[in-house]
Amino acid sequence: MAKQFSYGTAGFREKADVLAPVMYRVGILAALRSKYKKGAAIGVMITASHNPVEDNGVKVVDPMGEMMEQSWEAFATMLANTATENIDSAVDKIKKETNIDDSIKAKVIFARDTRPSGEEMMTNVKNGIMYMKAEYTDVGILTTPQLHFIVRCTNDTSYGVPTEEGYNEKLSAAFKKLYPSDKKLNIMVDCANGVGAPHLLKLASLLGSFVDVQIVNDGSSGVLNHKCGADYVKSNQLPPEGITLADGVCCATIDGDADRLMFFTQQDGGFVLLDGDRIAILIAIFLNELIKESRLELNLGIVQTAYANGGSTKFLSESKIPVACAKTGVKHLHHLAQDFDIGVYFEANGHGTVLFSPSALSTINNANSSNKSLTELKAVVDLINQTVGDALSDLLLVQVILAKKDFTMKDWAKMYIDLPNKLCKVKIEDRTVVKTTNAERTCTAPEGLQDAIDALVGDIENARSFVRPSGTEDVVRVYAEADTKENVDKLALAVSRKVHELAKGVGSPP
Numbered sequence: 001m002a003k004q005f006s007y008g009t010a011g012f013r014e015k016a017d018v019l020a021p022v023m024y025r026v027g028i029l030a031a032l033r034s035k036y037k038k039g040a041a042i043g044v045m046i047t048a049s050h051n052p053v054e055d056n057g058v059k060v061v062d063p064m065g066e067m068m069e070q071s072w073e074a075f076a077t078m079l080a081n082t083a084t085e086n087i088d089s090a091v092d093k094i095k096k097e098t099n100i101d102d103s104i105k106a107k108v109i110f111a112r113d114t115r116p117s118g119e120e121m122m123t124n125v126k127n128g129i130m131y132m133k134a135e136y137t138d139v140g141i142l143t144t145p146q147l148h149f150i151v152r153c154t155n156d157t158s159y160g161v162p163t164e165e166g167y168n169e170k171l172s173a174a175f176k177k178l179y180p181s182d183k184k185l186n187i188m189v190d191c192a193n194g195v196g197a198p199h200l201l202k203l204a205s206l207l208g209s210f211v212d213v214q215i216v217n218d219g220s221s222g223v224l225n226h227k228c229g230a231d232y233v234k235s236n237q238l239p240p241e242g243i244t245l246a247d248g249v250c251c252a253t254i255d256g257d258a259d260r261l262m263f264f265t266q267q268d269g270g271f272v273l274l275d276g277d278r279i280a281i282l283i284a285i286f287l288n289e290l291i292k293e294s295r296l297e298l299n300l301g302i303v304q305t306a307y308a309n310g311g312s313t314k315f316l317s318e319s320k321i322p323v324a325c326a327k328t329g330v331k332h333l334h335h336l337a338q339d340f341d342i343g344v345y346f347e348a349n350g351h352g353t354v355l356f357s358p359s360a361l362s363t364i365n366n367a368n369s370s371n372k373s374l375t376e377l378k379a380v381v382d383l384i385n386q387t388v389g390d391a392l393s394d395l396l397l398v399q400v401i402l403a404k405k406d407f408t409m410k411d412w413a414k415m416y417i418d419l420p421n422k423l424c425k426v427k428i429e430d431r432t433v434v435k436t437t438n439a440e441r442t443c444t445a446p447e448g449l450q451d452a453i454d455a456l457v458g459d460i461e462n463a464r465s466f467v468r469p470s471g472t473e474d475v476v477r478v479y480a481e482a483d484t485k486e487n488v489d490k491l492a493l494a495v496s497r498k499v500h501e502l503a504k505g506v507g508s509p510p
Contacts, residue, residue, distance in 0.1 A: 007076035008471060009067075009329045011059025013048050016117035019056055023121045025079045026058045027108070027128020028091060033072060034106035034134065036098050037063055041137075043151035045144050046112035046121045047257040050192070050231035053224040056117045058125065065152030065387025067331050091132075106134035109151055111142040113195040113257050114219060139164070143195050143258035145390035152387050164199070171393055172206035174382035177375075178400045185211045185399055188251045190240040192229030193222040196258030200392055207396075216242040229253060230260040230350050230391075237271055239264060245271070250402075250409050254391035260350040261391035263398065265409040272413050276346035277304070277312040279398060282412060283354060284321055284344045286401045290380065291342070293373035298360050303336045303345035306441045306466050307423075310481050315416035325439040328468065330389065351389035356381055419462060421481040422492040426499045427506040431469040434476050434503055440468045452498045460487045465495045476503060 005012055005022055012022050026044060034042040043061030051057070060068040060076070068076070075094050082090040095102060108129045112118035122138070129136045139150055146167050153162035160170045179185065185207075191197035197218035204213040217228040217240060225232065228240035233253045239245050240253060245266035252263050263274040284302050291298050301322035304313065308325075316323050324339065326332040330351055337343025341360040346352025356364070364381065367374055383400070385393040402412065428434070435445040443450040449467070457463045461483040467476050476499050480492035496510040 005077065005080040007073045007080065009331055010049065011045075011057055012076075012080060013051060013055060013057030015054060016048075016056035016115070016121070019058070019117075019121060020124045021084075022080045023058055023124035024128040024131075025082065025087070026060065026076070027125040027130075028087070028132055029072075029076055029079050029128075030060050030108045030110075030125075031106040031129050031132035031134035032075075032091065032094055032098075032100065033060060033062070033068065034108060035095075035100045035102065035104045038101075039104045039107060041107040041109050041151055041154040043147050044108060044110040044125055045147045045257075046110065046115075046118055046125065047144055047195075048113075048115065049144070049257045049259065050225055050229055050255040052226070053115060054117075056115055056121055058121065061148055061151045063151065063155040065148040066334065067388070070331065106132060107136070107154075108134055109137045109139060109147070109154060111139045111147040111150075113144075114141060115224065141195060143199050143390075143392065145259050145385050145388050145393065146199065148387040149385055149390075164202075168203050168206055170382055171385075171396060172203060174379045175207055175396045175400065177379040178383065178404070179208075179211075180403050181208065181210060183210065183403050185403070186214075186250065187212075187395075187399065188214045188216055188243060188249065189395070190217050190228050190233070190243060190251070190253040191215055191219070191258075192232075192240075192254060192256045193217045193219040193224045193226070194229070194254075194256035194258065196254045196256075196391060199258065200254075200395075203392055216240070225256045230255040230262050233264060234262060234273065234275060234349060237273060239271065248409055252395055254395075255350075258391040259389045261389075261394045261398075262350040263409070263412075265413070267410055267413065272409070274409070274412060276348045276350045276352055277308050278412065278415070279350065279394065280304070280344050280346035280352060281312055281315065281415065282398060282401055284316070285319065285415075286405070287342060287344070287354070287377075287380070288319075288321060290373045290377045294364075294367065294369070294371050294377055296363055296367060296374070296377075298341040298363060300342040300344070301337075301340040303333045303343060305333065305347060306439060306468075307348050307479060309348075309418045309421060310462065310464055311416050311418045325441065327439050346389075350391070353386060353389050353394070354384045355386055356384075419481050419483065420485045420488040421479065422488050424478050424492055424496055424510075425470070425475040426478060426496050426503075426510060427475050428499070429474065429504045429506060431474045431476065434467065434469040434499075436466075436468050441466050443467055446502045449498060449502045452502070453495055456491060456494045456498070460491055463487065463491055465491055467495065467499055474506075
């Protein structure tokens with residue numbers, strides 16, 4: 001185990017052939033976390049999401065279906081890099097530092113996606129759990145959000161039935177209460193040749209005869225995430241293999257473990273992407289209308305990252321919907337969304353959900369009214385998977401909103417205009433020399449870089465630019481936005497050159 005592993009937002013994620021020892025240790029960690037949480041069930045999801053098929057990964061899910069508490073990431077990293085002969089002492093160290101009561105029986109629930117390496121990875125996780133003499137439940141091949149849902153329901157029976165069937169029944173029942181049955185639903189969904197395909201098929205079969213979901217890239221012949229899936233579509237601004245676009249046709253794309261969702265269509269012969277920013281705004285506008293019509297006093301807000309397009313932020317400001325800005329990474333958005341009664345958060349990559357605070361849920365559930373909007377709001381709460389971004393849940397919610405607002409894809413796309421933008425990267429000697437604050441929008445080091453950015457931005461209309469170090473490689477990511485494509489290209493190049501100059505760039509300047 002010479003290679004060093006680090007637990008981050010995505011858990012551990014590497015080439016599958018080096019992960020077996022890490023999986024064993026994650027099984028141990030999950031059992032320890034369960035003991036720490038007084039015997040509550042902890043989840044383990046084996047997936048590498050949108051990564052290529054030869055990769056795999058694993059992440060730990062906390063009792064309420066949320067990502068593992070950040071303070072435990074250091075324990076995960078430490079344990080993953082511990083030699084086999086030192087595992088006992090590493091386990092004792094974690095027990096001592098966290099005051100774990102060893103008499104508490106641990107419970108772990110685990111699942112995997114469809115990767116060929118998944119079965120071997122699962123066996124190693126199970127062996128780690130057994131080393132800790134913990135109880136375990138193998139729930140098989142599921143989407144990541146389904147595993148999060150099952151963990152939540154196991155620990156909180158009021159949330160639902162902790163099975164795949166319970167998940168499907170809860171979502172389908174809520175959908176049927178909301179979707180206008182006199183309208184047909186026709187949608188083509190790219191499932192990235194991943195685990196989402198069979199599970200969307202099962203869910204769609206429960207939605208009603210007026211729903212026609214055509215699944216493309218279902219895994220029967222193609223390769224996972226190869227020329228398909230949400231990451232491919234977003235990065236290339238192209239439809240995935242297997243889909244021929246026509247003007248106005250509603251298409252969606254999810255990723256390999258079904259926790260990201262984006263929509264796309266063709267308009268006047270051109271490709272149009274409706275990403276996480278647009279999904280968040282559509283949902284927020286709809287929820288805001290329901291809240292007002294239900295006559296409830298609830299504070300709704302949207303959480304974005306610095307990467308959110310300025311056009312979306314301006315639209316929200318004009319719509320008088322509060323916006324908070326979080327650091328990049330879904331755990332940061334999730335945390336900030338908890339500051340609102342109803343917090344909507346999506347990354348531009350299509351990963352996001354809606355959180356309802358306990359007081360908001362109490363207000364909604366205890367409101368004594370036959371108000372139609374209140375009834376719909378209650379159904380929306382059930383349709384949303386609050387534990388984590390869920391492509392299948394979000395897919396159904398977006399279709400409900402489009403139908404209720406009588407929106408075509410064109411109507412949705414023209415809610416606001418995106419400002420031209422560009423994302424590029426600059427290779428540097430050491431990414432740690434670049435430091436940021438203000439949710440990564442302001443650069444505090446190296447000295448002079450932020451002043452240079454401010455000067456460049458000040459020369460261009462509607463311009464904005466920021467830089468942030470990559471979390472995984474020695475590069476700096478540069479984001480630029482401006483009034484025209486020509487100006488955005490000019491700004492991105494100028495900022496990139498300043499990064500190269502002041503942050504010890506590698507190779508020739510951009």
